[in-house]
Amino acid sequence: MAIFSKTCEYAIRAVFFIAQCSSNGTRVGIKEISAGIGSPEFFLAKILQDLSRKGLISSIKGPNGGFYLSELDARRPLSEIVEAVDGEGLFKGCALGLTQCSEINPCPLHEEFKDIRSKIHLMLKNTTINNFNEELLRGMLSLKR
Amino acid sequence: MAIFSKTCEYAIRAVFFIAQCSSNGTRVGIKEISAGIGSPEFFLAKILQDLSRKGLISSIKGPNGGFYLSELDARRPLSEIVEAVDGEGLFKGCALGLTQCSEINPCPLHEEFKDIRSKIHLMLKNTTINNFNEELLRGMLSLKR
């Protein structure tokens, strides 16, 4: 199994792509985004609609419309995207799926995963959506295939 | 999303449970295992059949039969169970699902996930199936609910 759901993979790649386009104030359409990250167009549309409804990205309908990120949106930590799409299961909860797992009633892997989870969470909290803009624009990083 | 698939969660909890029972040479039936870890009986049966076919756990049919772990089985690292069930996606591959992601063609999160992945892998490689037997038998760790 992968770390993120397919939905979340597309979401992250898409917000990186939109951030890139937004850095010069341009809006970008769903066709260009899905082509740019190599995702199914209509599926990604659903995902972005959801992120838009949740206020994590912005969009405008009609000619010259499209998706974009406000200054604030672009500076949000990636963890908010992940949490909005995949929930907090990666950061919290029990690795073995036990609802009652806790400090006082731990599963065998409770201690060992505590560190790992917090590392993942911290990393995603410290990474903003616009973090890679320059490198993406320079073509040093890939979002496709 | 959770770290492991439901299938893998059940698999891990089950092998811990079997290890416990096997520590005194006893075999244990699917009914007792599924009751012991709180999993759907027939679904777990499928999972254990698969692990058995792959040679990771042992079983004997008929009266007094059941599942058990050989000395060798019990000392295997948890990573082998995880890999057998969920594949190596948690340890290798691209976090953003890019097939072409690599050192020379990295996705934005390539560097940041390298460390995390290896940490997860290392932890699961250093944790053996019988690692928690004593604590489980003493009731200090939970596998249920």
Place this chain on the structure above:
DNA sequence: ATAATAAAAGACAAAATTATCTTTTATTAT
């Protein structure tokens, strides 16, 4: 006002995961 554009929303479908039940096969005890 009207036509064109692009996201939003709705409906539907394929595929994968999770779950359940039945039949078969191997083993043991009698």
Place this chain on the structure above:
DNA sequence: ATAATAAAAGATAATTTTGTCTTTTATTAT
């Protein structure tokens, strides 16, 4: 040998995830 036991295997179904297509709504340019 026979009956009882328990895993293996097979078949089917529910649910979730992933993916596709169509219709509606909002916005812009003419």
